[in-house]
Amino acid sequence: MTIEIEAEHRLGAFRLEAAFASGPGVTALFGRSGAGKTTLVNVIAGLLRPARGRLAVEGALLLDTARGIFVPAHKRRIGYVFQEGRLFPHLTVWQNLLFGRWFHRKAAHPTMAEVVALLDLAPLVDRRPAALSGGEKQRVAIGRALLADPRLLLMDEPLASLDAERKSEILPYIERLRDETKIPIVYVSHSIPEVTRLATTLVLMAAGRVEAVGTVEEVMGRLDLAPKTGRFEAGAVLEARVASHDATYGLTQLRCAAGELTVPRLALPLGTAVRVRIRARDVIIAREPPRAISALNVLRGRVAEIAAGDAAQCEIRLALGSASLLARITRRSLAELDLAPGSEVFAVVKSVALGDGPETVEI
Amino acid sequence: MTLALTPEELDAIRLSLRVALWAMACSLPPAVLVALVLARGRFWGKALLDGIVHLPLVLPPVVTGYLLLLLFGRQGPLGRFFAEAFGLVFAFRWTGAALAAAIMGFPLMVRAIRLSLEAVDRRLEAAAATLGAGALGVFATVTLPLMLPGIIAGLILSFARSFGEFGATITFVSNIPGETETLPLAIYAFTQAPGGDPMALRLTLVSVAVSMSALLAAELLARRLARKLAPA
Incomplete structure (x- = not known):
């Protein structure tokens, strides 16, 4: 299995109690807002230390509270593309892209040229983040995460803040990413069309729990899950x-x-x-x-x-x-x-x- | 009245600049540290530390000066320690004037730095961590550059406050021409002496010019940085 995760955590009144295992390709974490998708992704990234949990990515054990193992975020080599991009405003696009390399000098793959070509970043590299459109920011954020040579890429609703036109502009890049690099991706979304288009494995979450794991066909075709995907869209x-x-x-x-x-x-x-x-x-x-x-x-x-x-x-x-x-x-x-x-x-x-x-x- | 400065006046200006620059430079590292602790730390006694740091802002300067005399005077516990351990004497020396100036400017510097630190988006620090930056790396490459406007504002405020320090300085290190007679002390001395008015006026103009330049420099730098750090 590419990813195996189990996590239990309490945040105020919200309780996360989720576990799934998934293979290569795109694993879509799907559910309504408040289902705990981002919380679970933060556990995977190492930004949140759960009360109890275990995480293995491609065989590397990154978290096991029972054995006192907690690899900190900066040593996990897990890339993270945030909903709001989170580019560093004081650095140019080029410096943003190279950020991960400052701390991981041995990394040789992927090369800057490959990433720039994959995401069509050439016209953007000299600009500052403030001068980019929403879609351009997300492309740079994806490139920045890739250049840190991650073993897994997390994408938390990377299209949620974009309008429909920008969304359709970015989606092909994410598909290229899935098909051309062999990096497994965990993709968080509450959009059925996005998930239908991208997911290899679908993980349905509701109220902090994983309700189902399977192919898109299997999960979307289940009658008992329809209320959880939203009645109108089911x-x-x-x-x-x-x-x-x-x-x-x-x-x-x-x-x-x-x-x-x-x-x-x-x-x-x-x-x-x-x-x-x-x-x-x-x-x-x-x-x-x-x-x-x-x-x-x-x-x-x-x-x-x-x-x-x-x-x-x-x-x-x-x-x-x-x-x-x-x-x-x-x-x-x-x-x-x-x-x-x-x-x-x-x-x-x-x-x-x-x-x-x-x-x-x-x- | 001629605008040419006498050697005595030049001494006071040079001394004031030296005192203010040293006070500013030596305050910076502890001010960043204290700002970090106050902005991010969670510990018992934080309110007390906050109070102590801000005390020089609200105490009469003469009280601060007297406390410095008690602590850092020749017989004071800290004064003796610094003299024995590093050969560093504060009492009635320009170093003492710099110490008094640093203490008086410290709360202003901490305040400015702390405000800018609190404005740093911690989500950017989390993003840096996912890209492989450890705690020190995050601080050096993300936090510090983003709080630069506050650091510069703090430096200028501390410099301006130090340049004009009077009460604590005269109480702690007295008014010794060439050693502790900074510009404000010299102005005060001239106003007390018969026929000293032209000198006092000339030094006042110098004081206004230096303070104005510091403020203008701060404003210019702040604007340039604001353009550079515009949120993405």
Whole structure:
């Protein structure tokens, strides 16, 4: 395992009691604000010493309260990209980038040239942090962390303070980072689109605890976790490949475990792997194959689970082949359609709900 | 009245500058240390230390001077210690004038440094630690440069206060021309002597000029630094 962490700590009324283990790639720590994501990341960085805990990164034991081991932050070689960048205002971009090297002179990798090229920093190096835009600051902060030659990179909501345009400007750099360097990343976010796009492993946190660990598909497809991801945004994620393009109508066909999906045209070559997020509120359930309907996606499956309470709405997990889809319908429809686990149904999804936006992303 | 300065007046100016510069320079390291302890330390008796540091600001200077005489005089416990251990004598020497000036300027210097230290964003220090900087490295590369405006303000305040010190100096080391007669003491002596008014006036002008230059220099430096340290 790349990272193994266990931590227990109390901060006022908040109690952190979290543990997970995760492999290489991007581990997304996902949950609402106040779930304890930043606290847990601070434990990993060594900025917070928990009352009880254990941390191993790539085999190196960095914290074990039971044995009195606490490696201080400056000796952990764990890079940290903060939400607000935290560039040193009295240094130029170039000096900021080299900061880690002042204390770690042996480090030869990555080189300045590699980092400058990876993050397109060349035009920025002579400036001061005050003269950078929010997105530029975050790129410099990423470069600065990389040049300290970290064994693990922590990113705490690095896009949260940026507007949508800047976000889409930085995301490709983070993907390059994931794909081109082999540094494992722990990425904190409360944004489902970001997590869907970046995560190799998803760790769902709520109220200081880890609720689930798994692939994006596994965790997002679980009915019991939907309340924790937020009811409005809850939805399953399907991994698919681009199967064909329809030039006449500007559409793209995707193939996934649930069947074929038609989405607005994606500018991606055939065979490209994508993730499609289908929000529970965008799914219609029919007992018979609908005819003469505008929605292009009709997938056949069975009801796997039903979560119904006293509210007007209820959530249903559908099994479509080996994939899961979440649907939200009214309790009245549930009764009128006489749905029960095992019922054979058709899930109807409008193609326009799967636009070429944050819902369908290349991975 | 001629504006040319007499050798006697020049002596007083030179002595004042020497006293003020030494007082300022020797205060700096302990002032940074005390500011650090007061801003960041958590210990029993912190309020007491804060009080002692600020005492010279509120005590009548003559009281401070008398206390210095008791402690650092030839028979005083600290005076004897410094004389025996380092051959450093304060009583009735210019070094004593520098000590009195340093003590009087110390609270101002500590205050300025402490304020700038409290304004340093500790999150930047945490960021430096994640980049491999240990406690000393963080202090040298992040904390100290960011508190530079306060250090400069503290230096100037201490210099200006030292340059004008009167009460504690005359009580502690008396008024000995060429040894302890600093500019304010000389002005006072001239105003007491018949026909001393032109000399007193000339030295007053010098005093105003030096103090004004110090303030202007401080302002200029502060502006340049503020531009350089603009928060990111």
